[in-house]
Amino acid sequence: METEATGASSTSDLNAIYQPFKVGPRTLRCRVYVPAHQPALADNGVPGPRYVAYHRRLAKAGVGMQITGATPILPSGLWRPDRSLLNVDETIVPGYQRLSDAVHANGGLMLAQLAHAGPTDEGVDDVIGPSWGLSELSGEVSRPATESDIQRIVAAYGAAADRCRRGGLDGVEVTMAHGLLLAAFLSPKANRRTDQFGGAPDTRAELPLRALAEVRRALGPDRIVGVRLCADEMIPGGVNPQDAAVIARRLADTGQIDYISVIAGDNTHRLPRIKHWPPTPAPHGLFRSLSRVVKDAVPDLPVCCVGRVTSVALAAEIIASGDADLVGMVRAHIADPELLPKSRAGRIAEVTPCVGANDCINLSLNHQSVSCIVNPQITQPTDTELVPGEHSAVVIGAGPAGLESARRLASIGLRTTLFERSGELGGLLRLWAQVPAYREYSRLLGWWQNELNRLGVVVQTNTDVGGSEGLNADVFIVATGGRQHDETAITTDGSVQTASPDEVLRGRRIPGRVVVYDELGRRDSIMLAEALIDSGSAQVTIVTSKVHIGEGEGITTLYPALERLDNLGVSPGISSGEGRGVRGVS
C-alpha cells in the first residue's frame, strides 16, 4: 500500500471506502466523491457534450457523488459562456438533464454547486457584499446588500434549485465558502452590519439560512442539500474553526441539510485565495483537523474532508479516524480519473499520482479548460485500444516525454524499447525533483518505473544510440529533451564564476553569494534559488528582465513560492543585508 508519500501512515481497511453511505435521502455507493470543481468545459453556459463526457467518465469510475463547479444564480462577471455553467434561466435545464442522465446511467449521483460570487465578483458594475469591502485580488469594492437585494438573492437561490430539480439532478450544494456572498455574511470580518443580517453568529447566518430554506423548499425532501462551509478564513478576525463549529451546529439544527463539506480560505485575500488548494509541498489531507472540529460539532450529520487527499489509503485513514465521513478528491481525479477502479482492484501502483503541480488550478483561474501535467488529455482521453498485429517501437531519451511515450506505446500493445544515455531515468525531472519544495515530483519517477515494468518495456540505460540509424522498429520517438541555456552566454571579466542550473542541481556547491539570472519569468529561478540556499549558498539574488520574478507563473504556485523565499531569508525585492537569504531584483 502506498503510504508515506501520500500522507497515509497506517494500514486502514481500504474496503471501508467502497461501502455505501447514506447522505440524507440518497445513498452514495462509496465514501470517496469528486467535490465541486470547474472543468471549464461548458457550452454557452450549459453542460454540452464535453461537460457531460467529463462527468460520465467519473461516474463510470464509481465515485460516490460528483458536483458541478460553482454556478452563478445571478449574472456574474466571473462567468465565461464557453467555460462555466450559468443557472439564471431555463436554458440550463436540458443541459442538466443530459448531465444527470449520463451520470445516472453509470450509477452515480450528480449535484450542482450554487453560488453568488458576492465580494469575489469582478468586472461588473455592482459588486455586492454584506458591508463595504475591498478585494485584495480584484481591487473591486463591494457595497452592502440592501434588503431588496437580499430578497432577490434568496428568490434566485430557490429558482436555481428548482431548475436543478427539473434537470434531474440529485441535489444542490450551497457554497458558503471561499469568501463568496454567503460566506461573507457568515464572516465577522466581512460582515459588519448592525441590522438583522449582521452582529452575532446567529444573525450573520440569517441570509445563508434563508437561502438554504428556499433551496430545500424547491428541491423537496427527496434530494440532497449540502453546504460547503469555510472553517477557517485564514485572515485575522475572520471565521476560525471554533466559529465554524457554531455555524455548523446552527445549520444542522435547521434539519434542512444533509452534509457539510469543510474547506478553508477566502478569495478576496491573496494568500487565503491560494491556500485552500495549495500546491506541493503542502501536507496531504491538510484540512482534516478542520473537518474534525466540524464533525465534533455535528456528529449527527455527514461531514466531508477535502484537501490534498491523493490516495485511497489516506482517504480510508481519514474515515477510520473519524475526522470525516466522506472524502473528496478533486485533483487526484484530474490526474487519474480511474483512481478508484484501479485502487479497488489492488492496482494502486498504477494510479497516476497527483504531485501538486497546480497547473490545473492556474489554468482554471485563467478561464482555460482543465489540464494536468501528468494527464494533459483529461478532457480528450486518447484511444487505449490495442493495435492489432505485431509492432515495435523505439523511444530514445528517458525524460518525462520519453517515459510517457514508452508507457503509452507499450499500453497499446507495441513491443517497446527505451534507450537512455545516462544511467538513470527521469532526465531533468529527476534533477528538479531534488529541490526541497518539489520532492513530491519524484513520485512520478516511481510510477513510470512501475508502469514500464508492468508493460514489459525494455529499458536500456547507459546506452547512447546516437540516432535512429541501425535500429529496427515500426515507430521511432526521439525524446532527447530541450537544451539548457548556455551559461557561457553570460560574459564576465573572469572574476566571477558562472554555473548552469544543471550543474547546481547535479550537486555543484557555491558557498558564497550567487546571482540567479532569470530570463523566463517562471518558477525555475525560484526553484534554483531554493536549491542554492539548501546546498549552502550564503546569499542568493534573483535578477530578472521581467517586471518581477515569477512573472509568467500562475498565482497559486507563485505566491507560495514567494512565501517560501521569504521564509528562507528576505522578501523578494528587498535587500537582505548579511547572512543567508534570497533577493529578487527586477
Ligand SMILES: Cc1cc2nc3c(=O)[nH]c(=O)nc-3n(C[C@H](O)[C@H](O)[C@H](O)COP(=O)(O)O)c2cc1C
Ligand atoms: C480546476 C478546479 C476548479 C475548482 N472549482 C471549484 C468550484 O467551482 N467551487 C468550489 O467550491 N471549489 C472548487 N475547486 C476546489 C476543490 O473543490 C477543492 O476544494 C480543492 O481542489 C482541494 O481539493 P483537492 O486537493 O482534492 O484538489 C476547484 C478545484 C480545481 C482543481
Ligand code: SF4
Ligand atoms: S496539474 Fe498537478 S495538481 Fe493538478 S491534477 Fe495534475 S498533478 Fe495534480
